[in-house]
Amino acid sequence: MYLLMGAIVIAQETELKSIEQLRGPSYISFDLTTPFNFGTPRYRFGYIQGFKGPWKASLDVSYGSENTSITKFWDIDSENYELVEIRAEAYYIFKATLSVEHYLATELFYIDHTETFIANYYYPEANPDMILRYDRADYRRQKYGIHIKYGALISFAKYFGVNLYYGIGIRTRDTNFNNLLNPRVDSDPQNEFQFFDSLYRNQGNNVGLSMTLGVKFLYKL
Numbered sequence: 001m002y003l004l005m006g007a008i009v010i011a012q013e014t015e016l017k018s019i020e021q022l023r024g025p026s027y028i029s030f031d032l033t034t035p036f037n038f039g040t041p042r043y044r045f046g047y048i049q050g051f052k053g054p055w056k057a058s059l060d061v062s063y064g065s066e067n068t069s070i071t072k073f074w075d076i077d078s079e080n081y082e083l084v085e086i087r088a089e090a091y092y093i094f095k096a097t098l099s100v101e102h103y104l105a106t107e108l109f110y111i112d113h114t115e116t117f118i119a120n121y122y123y124p125e126a127n128p129d130m131i132l133r134y135d136r137a138d139y140r141r142q143k144y145g146i147h148i149k150y151g152a153l154i155s156f157a158k159y160f161g162v163n164l165y166y167g168i169g170i171r172t173r174d175t176n177f178n179n180l181l182n183p184r185v186d187s188d189p190q191n192e193f194q195f196f197d198s199l200y201r202n203q204g205n206n207v208g209l210s211m212t213l214g215v216k217f218l219y220k221l
Helices: 002-010 195-201
Strands: 027-031 043-050 055-065 078-096 100-122 131-155 160-181 184-186 204-220
Touching: 027 055, 027 160, 043 078, 100 160, 100 195, 131 204
Parallel strands: none
Antiparallel strands: 027 043, 027 204, 043 055, 055 078, 078 100, 100 131, 131 160, 131 184, 160 204
């Protein structure tokens, strides 16, 4: 990512004298990273609207399923994967050149992820020290949050460019397991991948930090 952000410096040109007089371009975007997310792949398309002055706004919509994914590789056996995501963002352009618009942004996001897990376990919200195994369970994860981001809209040609960004924020995640087949209590998780516990095995609501990092392809309108 440092190499990608270095492209911002290479693309610098004479800074525009007045950002307030700028009417930045509008874009159609496609996120180049989300289709290759091994756990929750999805295709994310967006529209960025430019306004007169230092402001822009965007709306992104994502969709992923087991029928469209090319990278759904987990150690967890599952089926019926589906994910819907919506992101809304407000940009403040604080520095602009002829080819680069540097921005700070606030992003709100919502994710609704459903999947059917097979032959696994989870930690019940009522008793997180207990392990509940099952042969089959319907999983649902809903995630809401906000990010503060820094990024740059970089033009490489008349109509094409990229959006490089990273940010940090806070999120709340609500995880539920329903329609369990053959549930039973156990005490040995036999899990070597502790990261998956919070995402796929902890039932209930959880608040924590959220990070975002990515590259979007831009088509200038």
